[in-house]
Amino acid sequence: MSRSFRAETVKLVRRPASWLLLAITLVLALIFTYVFPYAGIAGGTDGPNTGRALPALLPDQLVGNSLGGLPVFLGSILLILGVLTVGGEYGWGTWKTVLTQGPTRLEVYAGKLLALAAAALAVVLAVFAVGAVASVLIASAEAQPVTWPSAGDLLTGIGAGWLIATMWAMLGAVLAVALRAVALPVGLGLVWMLAVQNLLAAIAAPLVDWVAKAQEGLPGPNAGSLAAALGAPGDTPGVAATVGGGQAAVVVAAYLVGFAAVGAVLLRRRDIG
Amino acid sequence: MNLPVQTEGLTKRYGGLTAVQDLNLTVRAGEVYGFLGPNGAGKTTTLRMLLGLVRPTAGTVRLLGRPPAAGRLTGVGALIEGPAFYPYLSGRDNLRVLARYAGVGADRVALVLDLVDLTDRAGDRYAGYSLGMKQRLGVAAALLKDPRLLILDEPTNGLDPAGMADMRTLIRRLGAAGCTVLVSSHLLGEVEQVCDRVGVIARGRLVAEGSVAELRGAAGLRLLADPLDAAAARARDLVGAERVRVVDGGLELAVEPDRAAWLNTELVGAGLAVRELRPRERDLEQVFFDLVEKGTADVA
């Protein structure tokens, strides 16, 4: 399995699309978390988000600010990464090439999931790093003191971010196995994350009781609750304290394991066309 | 001694379509076995089942003595239905990635690239390879593990005549070195020079099996002489009526070719003008076609 993990890591790292996704992630995180809010403050505009004043952009808010994107828009990018990593083998027909070299299907699959988990950690660390730099720059520009979150908070935040990011990558992986392709799983995954989740939360849940109840069991709202519990700003899409942080962490972890397991069962059972 | 390939009652159905039916295939250690059949006969499906990529509807497979679905494929190299690699990596890096799965070193990568004559272009991205180069890389990947059993599905697809000749040489060399080779093809002529035995599959069933000479059938002589009627009558007297057939304005005689000189003397002595007398080669593709037709008719 360590052989498979190394091979998968090489494929992931050498693939141009991986770097493009990372770049987009960091640019999005930077722009929406720091650049626009800071531009608003610096320009003196009084918008609907005036609550998001300067203190919200300083280094001591690093954990919440770095987690805010993961429930929806950075999560979508990790979903795409998951689909690409697994679905690429279907798209290029390379499953047979890999499997005839000897490894079992589950070895290859496990290698992929580990590589995805490592990539998710790298993405989360990069988001924290970019946020740290941005907040320090803002603090020094505004002559504010630089105080960091405690090491414990930082580690909890990185851990929670890693959990959410990996869960979305696993959703991408299981969609790719289920649909044996790249394009359709990416499309359906994004429709779910960007449209359906929002419609449920914004329109259906306030009107229909059981939808509101069911929401509490879905991956998105739980990821949003986990981020909210750790200080993510409540005006970020998808971030809302629907359930408690502890429960949210357990549910997100359960989805992570569930997605991985369903993918494994499907991959093992079905023919490799 | 474990047989490299042994299947019993191997069957695969896709909905109402039976792709492979009740196939008993045996490949012996050290032989080069040609697996022949027209488009859609079930060759690729069979080979996929051998490798555990496709689950049989019924029947069993043993590969080097073990069921392939049970675990890792060891000692087996394969190219199934065209090459497939990562387009963003070079040929060499593709093989390096595969070498990690296979657990072999970088020295094997260089060696197999050399075997298929791809060393010069190994640093280029796979996406830019020509069809023949892709095919060569596919064969290189199949050889990566230095397999005891090599399974090649139409390895000469997309190769130019020189490439096809290279491929035959390679297969013959591997066979001589003790590697068991199972190679599929549409063309009997393409594999006859390298195969010890061939099996013919039509509509999912094995319709014939044996050496190329056995499949080709009994030898004979082809005779062109004037007048034809008189020549036919004389030939019937000489070798027996049941051994003489009139085909395409000439005669086909089911006799050993070494009797040509004697026959010639007799016919010329009888006042006939012999224009041509030569060993009859049954056209291989005709043989193949007949076998497939016969197999298909039997199934119908």
Ligand SMILES: Nc1ncnc2c1ncn2[C@@H]1O[C@H](COP(=O)(O)OP(=O)(O)OP(=O)(O)O)[C@@H](O)[C@H]1O
């Ligand atoms: N995944 C599949 N789903 C449905 N039918 C299939 C599938 N795979 C193969 N078949 C059918 O099984 C039959 C055998 O196909 P197969 O690919 O084994 O033929 P082949 O002998 O390799 O042909 P060719 O010489 O064209 O490569 C065909 O009728 C094909 O349509």
Ligand SMILES: [Mg+2]
């Ligand atoms: Mg085929």
